[in-house]
Amino acid sequence: MRAAVVVFPGSNCDRDLAVAFRASGAEVEMVWHKDSALPEGIDMVGIPGGFSYGDYLRCGAIAAQSPICGAVRAHAERGGYVLGVCNGFQVLTETGLLPGALLRNAGLKYICKTVGLKVETSQSDFTSAYNAGDVIDIPIAHHDGNYFADADTIARLQDEDRVAFSYTDNPNGAQADIAGILSPNRRVLGMMPHPERAADAGHGGTDGVALFRALAGALATA
Numbered sequence: 001m002r003a004a005v006v007v008f009p010g011s012n013c014d015r016d017l018a019v020a021f022r023a024s025g026a027e028v029e030m031v032w033h034k035d036s037a038l039p040e041g042i043d044m045v046g047i048p049g050g051f052s053y054g055d056y057l058r059c060g061a062i063a064a065q066s067p068i069c070g071a072v073r074a075h076a077e078r079g080g081y082v083l084g085v086c087n088g089f090q091v092l093t094e095t096g097l098l099p100g101a102l103l104r105n106a107g108l109k110y111i112c113k114t115v116g117l118k119v120e121t122s123q124s125d126f127t128s129a130y131n132a133g134d135v136i137d138i139p140i141a142h143h144d145g146n147y148f149a150d151a152d153t154i155a156r157l158q159d160e161d162r163v164a165f166s167y168t169d170n171p172n173g174a175q176a177d178i179a180g181i182l183s184p185n186r187r188v189l190g191m192m193p194h195p196e197r198a199a200d201a202g203h204g205g206t207d208g209v210a211l212f213r214a215l216a217g218a219l220a221t222a
């Protein structure tokens with residue numbers, strides 16, 4: 001698997017994401033937000049967590065207009081894979097690659113803790129190494145993680161088995177406890193929790209490793 005990790009001014013989980021991809025066997029290149037093209041032969045684009053452009057306007061709104069996001073959109077439209085974590089999920093909703101929006105947490109506070117996540121589907125190259133119904137422990141760190149979409153969109157996500165992860169104990173007010181969703185072709189995943197922060201015993205948990213291993217396995221044979 002060849003992965004590119006996008007770096008915006010204010011990204012702070014870009015290296016963590018690169019380390020998790022590399023630990024699963026991927027080759028990784030870092031890509032600056034001002035680049036307008038991805039390196040040749042990229043299978044996967046990682047959009048990391050952080051505070052792109054200082055979270056000004058809305059989280060992810062300015063990043064979605066950056067030159068690299070045009071290339072990321074084209075990559076996804078060609079069937080390429082994209083993983084957006086936390087601020088990356090916010091960027092993906094702002095680009096329109098995923099539906100809905102991430103609103104301010106219901107309690108209006110930044111939340112940084114490990115939460116229980118239910119794996120809602122194993123039917124994706126991101127989640128195939130889990131079983132549907134598994135509960136995994138993954139950290140969250142956000143102030144705008146409250147997933148919102150209109151009722152038809154929520155119903156469509158559920159009917160199409162596109163909710164990847166839900167919270168076992170909703171920390172932020174997200175509709176239908178949604179923590180992560182898939183695109184219609186199941187190759188774009190946005191999630192607020194950080195699997196790359198649960199990818200090494202030194203992190204205090206390794207429940208995120210299976211996501212990176214599943215991807216590397218799927219893309220090794222793609």
Ligand SMILES: NC(=O)CC[C@H](N)C(=O)O
Binds near residue numbers: 050059085087145
């Ligand atoms: N860790 C992150 O990616 C933070 C995401 C976003 N800036 C928020 O606080 O909601």
